[in-house]
Amino acid sequence: MFAYYTRLALKSFRRNPGLTALMVIAIALGIAVCIMTLTVYHAMSGNPIWWKNDRLYTVTMDNWDPQEPYREQPRLPPPQMTYKDSQYLFAANIPERKVVMYSTNGVISQAGSVTPERVSTRLTSADFFSMFEVPFLYGSGWSAAADSPPQPVIVLSREENDKLFGGMNSVGRTLRWNDREFRIVGVLDDWFPRPRYYDLTGGNFDPPEKAYIPFAWGVELELLSNEDTDCWKPEKIDTFKDFVASDCIWLQMWVELPDAAARARMQSLMDGYWAQQHKAGRFQRPRNNRLTNVAHWLRDREVVANDNRVLVGLAFAFLAVCLINTVGLLLAKFLNGAAVTGVRRALGASRRQIFIQHLIEVGALSVLGAALGLALAALGLAAVHHLYSAAHLGHRGGYQELTHFDSVGVVWALLLALAATLAAGLYPAWRVGRLPPALYLKSQ
Amino acid sequence: MLKMQDVSKIYRTDLIETYALRSFSLQVSAGEFVAVTGPSGSGKTTFLNVAGLLESFEAGSYELDGTDVQRLSDDARSRLRNERIGFIFQSFNLIPDLDVFDNVDVPLRYRRLTGANRRERITSALDLVGLTSRARHMPSQLSGGQQQRVAIARAIAGDPAFLLADEPTGNLDSLMARQVMDLLEQINEMGTTILLVTHDPELARRAQRNVHLVDGQISDFRAYEPRSAATEAARA
Numbered sequence: 001m002f003a004y005y006t007r008l009a010l011k012s013f014r015r016n017p018g019l020t021a022l023m024v025i026a027i028a029l030g031i032a033v034c035i036m037t038l039t040v041y042h043a044m045s046g047n048p049i050w051w052k053n054d055r056l057y058t059v060t061m062d063n064w065d066p067q068e069p070y071r072e073q074p075r076l077p078p079p080q081m082t083y084k085d086s087q088y089l090f091a092a093n094i095p096e097r098k099v100v101m102y103s104t105n106g107v108i109s110q111a112g113s114v115t116p117e118r119v120s121t122r123l124t125s126a127d128f129f130s131m132f133e134v135p136f137l138y139g140s141g142w143s144a145a146a147d148s149p150p151q152p153v154i155v156l157s158r159e160e161n162d163k164l165f166g167g168m169n170s171v172g173r174t175l176r177w178n179d180r181e182f183r184i185v186g187v188l189d190d191w192f193p194r195p196r197y198y199d200l201t202g203g204n205f206d207p208p209e210k211a212y213i214p215f216a217w218g219v220e221l222e223l224l225s226n227e228d229t230d231c232w233k234p235e236k237i238d239t240f241k242d243f244v245a246s247d248c249i250w251l252q253m254w255v256e257l258p259d260a261a262a263r264a265r266m267q268s269l270m271d272g273y274w275a276q277q278h279k280a281g282r283f284q285r286p287r288n289n290r291l292t293n294v295a296h297w298l299r300d301r302e303v304v305a306n307d308n309r310v311l312v313g314l315a316f317a318f319l320a321v322c323l324i325n326t327v328g329l330l331l332a333k334f335l336n337g338a339a340v341t342g343v344r345r346a347l348g349a350s351r352r353q354i355f356i357q358h359l360i361e362v363g364a365l366s367v368l369g370a371a372l373g374l375a376l377a378a379l380g381l382a383a384v385h386h387l388y389s390a391a392h393l394g395h396r397g398g399y400q401e402l403t404h405f406d407s408v409g410v411v412w413a414l415l416l417a418l419a420a421t422l423a424a425g426l427y428p429a430w431r432v433g434r435l436p437p438a439l440y441l442k443s444q
Numbered sequence: 445m446l447k448m449q450d451v452s453k454i455y456r457t458d459l460i461e462t463y464a465l466r467s468f469s470l471q472v473s474a475g476e477f478v479a480v481t482g483p484s485g486s487g488k489t490t491f492l493n494v495a496g497l498l499e500s501f502e503a504g505s506y507e508l509d510g511t512d513v514q515r516l517s518d519d520a521r522s523r524l525r526n527e528r529i530g531f532i533f534q535s536f537n538l539i540p541d542l543d544v545f546d547n548v549d550v551p552l553r554y555r556r557l558t559g560a561n562r563r564e565r566i567t568s569a570l571d572l573v574g575l576t577s578r579a580r581h582m583p584s585q586l587s588g589g590q591q592q593r594v595a596i597a598r599a600i601a602g603d604p605a606f607l608l609a610d611e612p613t614g615n616l617d618s619l620m621a622r623q624v625m626d627l628l629e630q631i632n633e634m635g636t637t638i639l640l641v642t643h644d645p646e647l648a649r650r651a652q653r654n655v656h657l658v659d660g661q662i663s664d665f666r667a668y669e670p671r672s673a674a675t676e677a678a679r680a
Contacts, residue, residue, distance in 0.1 A: 001556075011541050011542075014541070339537075340539050344554075345498065345522070346498060346531045346537075347525075347550050348523070348525050348551050348555065348602075349554050350518055350519045351518050351522075353522070436498075436499070437498050441533060
C-alpha cells in the first residue's frame with residue numbers, strides 16, 4: 001500500500017501544484033533558517049575536535065583562596081594551573097600524551113632580512129601537535145627529547161612562514177627568536193580551531209599563535225604569559241624563581257587518556273596529590289580536581305554567547321510559524337478533497353487507512369520541503385561563509401567544521417523536516433479521516 | 445441477508461432533532477432486487493447510508509449476513525463494507541484523476557489482493573459493463589452513461605453480496621438510464637442483492653419489491669410479479 005499511497009500523493013501534488021508549492025516553500029524556508037542558524041551555532045560553539053571528546057581532557061585543580069572562590073563560577077576550579085602543580089602532574093606516565101603550555105610574545109628576526117617582528121608564541125610540549133592533530137605543511141613538531149633540556153627548535157604557522165620565507169619550505173633554516181637562534185623543524189598548514197578550545201584565556205575565537213617553541217624555554221628565558229596570570233595569595237615574588245614557586249595560575253594543561261581506566265588513574269593521581277598538598281597546608285578549598293573533556297570545557301567556560309541561543313530559538317519559532325501555516329494549507333487541501341475521501345470510505349477504506357494515506361502525502365511533502373530547505377540552507381551558508389571570509393578557514397578547525405555539520409546536517413535536516421512536517425500533518429490527516437463520508441458523497 | 449429492526453436515525457442540531465428513520469424495519473433476502481421510493485426528505489438516502497455502514501444509528505438493530513454491525517469497530521465495518529457491499533451513486537463519484545482502470549481498482553486495493561487477482565477482477569468487471577477498451581481513459585473523457593457503467597464496474601469488481609444504488613439513473617437520459625437498469629438486472633440475476641433508491645416509479649416497477657418511505661417510515665410494501673415478465677413489459 002505504501003507505493004499506492006505514494007502514487008496517490010504525487011497525483012494529489014499534480015492536482016494542486018500551486019498549493020503544494022506553497023507548502024513546500026513554507027517547510028523549506030523554516031528548515032533552511034533552522035539549518036543555517038544551527039550550523040552557525042554549531043560552528044561557533046561546536047567542539048572543533050569532537051572525534052577526541054572521550055580522550056582529551058583539560059586538567060584543573062582548585063588551589064584558590066579558601067575564603068573566596070575563583071571569579072564568577074564558584075563550582076568550578078580555576079581554568080589554569082600553577083607551575084609546580086602542573087610539573088608534578090606532567091611527570092606522570094599515565095596519559096598517552098600530555099601538554100603544559102602558555103602563550104607569550106617573542107620577537108622574530110632574520111639575519112640581514114626583514115625587520116624584527118613581534119609574534120605571539122606558544123611555549124608548549126612536543127605532544128601538542130599530535131594531541132591536537134595540528135596539520136603540517138612542512139616538517140613536523142619536535143621530539144620529546146627537545147622538551148627538556150629545551151632545544152632551540154621552532155615551528156612556524158603557515159602565515160608566518162609565508163611572511164618570512166615566501167611560503168617556501170623553511171625546515172632546517174634558522175631564525176632569531178628573542179635574540180636566540182632557533183632551527184625551524186616544522187611549518188603548520190592552515191589551522192584555526194574555533195573556538196580556540198586549547199586556551200580560552202584570551203579571546204575564544206582568537207587565531208592560534210604564529211610560532212611554537214619548547215615549554216622549558218619559558219623558565220630558561222624567564223618569559224611571562226601574555227594572557228591571564230591570576231594570583232590570590234599575598235606572596236613575595238621578586239624573581240622569576242619566586243613566580244614559578246608561587247600559587248599564581250598561568251598554565252594550561254591537557255592530557256590525552258586512552259580509556260576510562262587511564263582517566264580513573266589520572267584522577268586518582270590528582271586526588272592523591274591534592275591530599276598530600278592539603279596536608280601540607282595548600283588546597284584549603286573543598287577538593288575539586290577535574291579532568292574535563294572539550295565539550296564540557298566549552299560549556300563550563302560559557303563559550304557560546306546567549307545571543308546565539310536566542311538566534312536558534314528564533315529560528316525554531318520561525319519554523320513553528322511556517323509549520324502552522326502548513327497545517328492550515330494542509331487542512332484546506334485535505335478538506336477540499338473530502339468528497340474523494342468520502343468515496344474511498346464508501347469503497348471500503350477505514351479511517352486508519354485514510355489517515356495513513358494522508359500521512360504519506362505529508363511525508364512526501366516533507367521530503368520535498370527538506371530537499372529544497374537543504375538547497376536554500378546551502379546557499380545561505382555559502383553567503384555566511386563568504387561573509388566571514390574564507391581567509392582564516394582551513395583544515396579541521398574552521399571550514400571543515402562547517403562542512404562536518406553539512407554532511408551530518410543533511411541527515412539532521414531530513415529528520416527535522418520529517419519530524420516537524422509529520423507532526424504538523426498529524427491533525428489534518430486525522431481530521432480528514434473523521435469526516436462523515438455520507439455528507440460528502442451527497443455533495444460531490 | 446440484511447435485517448433492520450426498529451432502526452432510528454436522528455440528525456441533531458442545537459435547536460431541533462430530525463428523525464431521518466423512525467422505527468424502521470426491513471428484511472432483504474439474498475438475491476432480491478428491492479426498490480426504495482419516496483418523496484425528497486423521506487429518508488431514502490439515509491436508509492442506504494445506514495445499510496451501507498456509512499452512518500451509525502441511534503436505536504434498533506441491524507444485521508448484515510448475521511453480523512450485528514453496531515458492535516463493529518471502524519476497521520471491521522470498513523472491511524465488511526469493502527467485502528460485502530458495492531455502492532453506485534447518482535453523480536457517479538468517480539475519482540477524477542484516476543483513469544477507468546484505477547477507479548475500478550480502488551475497492552480492491554483496500555482488500556489487499558494480489559496485482560494479478562486485481563487485474564483479473566477489473567478486466568472482468570469492465571468486460572461486463574462493456575468498457576474494456578476504455579480502461580485507460582480518464583472519467584472526463586467519458587459520457588455520463590459510460591461513467592455510471594464504470595461506477596457499476598467498480599461496485600461489482602469486488603464481487604459484493606449487496607449493491608446499493610442511490611438514484612443511479614438520476615443524471616442520465618432515458619436511453620442511458622435503461623442501459624444502466626438492464627445492467628443492474630443482469631447483475632441481480634447473477635445473484636447480487638440490489639437495493640435501489642429511486643424517484644422514478646417506472647424504474648421501481650422493474651424491481652421485485654418496492655418499499656415506499658414517508659418521513660423515515662415504511663408506508664407501503666409492494667411486491668411485483670417475477671422480473672422477466674415485468675422487464676419485458678417495461679421494455680415494450
